[in-house]
Amino acid sequence: MKKLRFDEKYAYLEHEDGTIGRLVIARSPRLARATKEELENYRFMVDGIHWPAVDEDIPFDAFDNEETEAVVDLGAIPEYVSMSYLAQRFFGRSRSWLHNKLKGNFANGKPIAFTPQEMADLKKALEILSSEIKDVATQLPC
Incomplete structure (x- = not known):
């Protein structure tokens, strides 16, 4: 069974095989505005996670491909x-x-x-x- 946990900046998804993917919470404006209770109120779907209180769906593979916080860095x-x-x-x-x-x-x-x-x-x-x-x-x- 998959497990999900959070800290101030990331959501961590632990897969059945023990690998862990992470997602920068700020990449989803809906999750970024969510309260701790709303973040912890989620359900696993076939291909991702649904947060009913904020109406957000994030696919599982978004956690696995999280390499950088900014896709395009414009520097200063x-x-x-x-x-x-x-x-x-x-x-x-x-x-x-x-x-x-x-x-x-x-x-x-x-x-x-x-x-x-x-x-x-x-x-x-x-x-x-x-x-x-x-x-x-x-x-x-x-």
Whole structure:
């Protein structure tokens, strides 16, 4: 029988063979907002776990593939570039859309990931911003 336990940051799934997978709780906004009691109120399904109080389903394989906390790491860029501006200008989307893509958060029980085209668009967006900043910097009087 599978077992599930939690700490402040992770949910740990112990499989019948003794292997343990982990999931960053923050990757699921619904689980991240859940109380301890709501987290501990779950049931195993055929292919995953269901939390009725927060209406969240997470597949078992999401625990086994948890390698990093951030799917896309932009380093310090979010500290000095508005993610709202980046999302709106280059994708026509909201800041939360971009945040969820960068973090690989879950929606409908599946991780949200950039498509190959979106990843290419993100790369191009950062190159454009870099070029624009460089152009302004070179025009400043010394």
